[in-house]
Amino acid sequence: MSWTSERVDLLKKLWTDGLSASQIAAELGGVTRNAVIGKVHRLGLSGRAKAAAPAQKPRSKPAKGGAEEAAQAATQQQGGSAPSAPQTIGATALKVEAAPVAAPAPQAKPVAELVPIAKRATILTLTERTCKWPIGDPTKEDFYFCGHPSNPGVPYCTYHCRIAYQPASDRRRDRNVANG
DNA sequence: CCCTGATTCGC
């Protein structure tokens, strides 16, 4: 993937909107957050909300040992022509958007209060390790995803995994156990 | 641990 003018425009827009580099990378696809940050710097867009750049220590060389060279070699092979990157954010999000909406909306209700606003996820901020439990009406504006941390590859946080993967009877029993 | 942006430097 190269930085076409379209992609640069989108980068500028999203960066200005305050999205994080990793979020922008996921949105663009085919680039890492490092690439995004590097581009942001080259474009001179950095220092979004920072007033002053407090002159960090110049690192002459991060060298540590021979292992580093091997790591770099491997890196370059990967970068050569491997679009098989894990950038499946969009697909994953869309999938889960359709699935659980039908069933669990009522049970998610009390959870809304448990999810701090800052942690709430939009479809753009979901990653492989954020909880994709939908909260609210997907047709309304206040719809969002749980966004709590989840294990990599697991669509929900532990709390929502319980709801999603246990039969209703088990859940009821669990509550009784917890209460008594 | 998760994440964030910043920097260096080989390519």
Add this chain to the structure above:
DNA sequence: GCGAATCAGG
């Protein structure tokens, strides 16, 4: 110019 590796921090 690009971006992985790394640093520094929340």
